[in-house]
Amino acid sequence: MAKTIVSIKEIFYADAIDSGTLTGAVVAAILLKTDTKKIANVHDTTWVYEEAEGSTTDYVNQMNAQVYYRDYTPGTTSVTFSVGQYEYQTKADLQGGTATATSWKRPELQELIYKCIIARTKDDTYIVFPKASITARGGMVEDKLIGLLLTAVPVETGVAGLVSEGWFDASEVV
Numbered sequence: 001m002a003k004t005i006v007s008i009k010e011i012f013y014a015d016a017i018d019s020g021t022l023t024g025a026v027v028a029a030i031l032l033k034t035d036t037k038k039i040a041n042v043h044d045t046t047w048v049y050e051e052a053e054g055s056t057t058d059y060v061n062q063m064n065a066q067v068y069y070r071d072y073t074p075g076t077t078s079v080t081f082s083v084g085q086y087e088y089q090t091k092a093d094l095q096g097g098t099a100t101a102t103s104w105k106r107p108e109l110q111e112l113i114y115k116c117i118i119a120r121t122k123d124d125t126y127i128v129f130p131k132a133s134i135t136a137r138g139g140m141v142e143d144k145l146i147g148l149l150l151t152a153v154p155v156e157t158g159v160a161g162l163v164s165e166g167w168f169d170a171s172e173v174v
Contacts, residue, residue: 003125003169008047010120011039011081013094017116017130021161024172027118027128031173037093043084043141046149049119049127051077077154077165079119079127082139082147091148095136117152124170129154130162 014036020026030036052075059069083090092099096111113134119127132152141147154164 003123005049005121005123005125007122008042008081008119009122009124011042011047012036012118012120013039013115013134014118015116016114016132017157017159017162019159019162022128022130022163022166024126024168024174027126027166027168028173030116030118037090039081039083039086039090041083041085043082043145043147046080046082046141046147047119048080049078050080051075078151079117079129080149080151082141082149084141084145084147086148091136091138094134094148094150095138114155115152120170126168126170126173128166128168129164130166131155131157131164 012031014030014033017026054072054074057071058067059071060066061068088099088101088104091097091104094113094115096107096113098105098107114131115134117129117132121127129152131154133155134150134152136148136150138146139149141149157164
């Protein structure tokens with residue numbers, strides 16, 4: 001049966017996965033961990049999943065003007081969204097720096113941040129990046145709202161057999 005993937009229902013983040021393989025059971029276990037955090041507020045229509053178009057390079061045989069080899073580089077996959085309401089600790093987790101319950105301080109040196117990102121769509125498909133490079137910044141998303149604008153790009157996991165992206169129906173996340 002064909003599936004239509006529709007909008008966003010929930011987004012979670014956790015420490016990047018550093019061992020094993022990606023299965024629905026692994027995703028379920030991550031969601032049950034006490035240090036896995038749920039994004040409580042994704043502002044309006046800012047959620048986007050995108051896989052950029054790849055690029056090709058054709059190598060042409062000058063003798064007969066035919067392509068004899070074609071190189072393909074896939075486009076980068078990413079999810080982007082703006083967090084409309086968040087705690088200072090969420091800002092520190094995703095943007096770097098240090099936080100208390102009542103404050104956030106920018107890091108002196110920009111940190112590279114890697115997290116596992118789990119996005120659940122409204123029709124119960126889980127999109128999982130076991131290790132995503134996170135870039136986040138404060139920015140205006142409405143006239144008066146400073147959101148946490150976030151981009152997550154899956155990167156090589158560095159673990160044999162652990163893919164950089166997986167999709168699962170909810171029936172597998174048990």
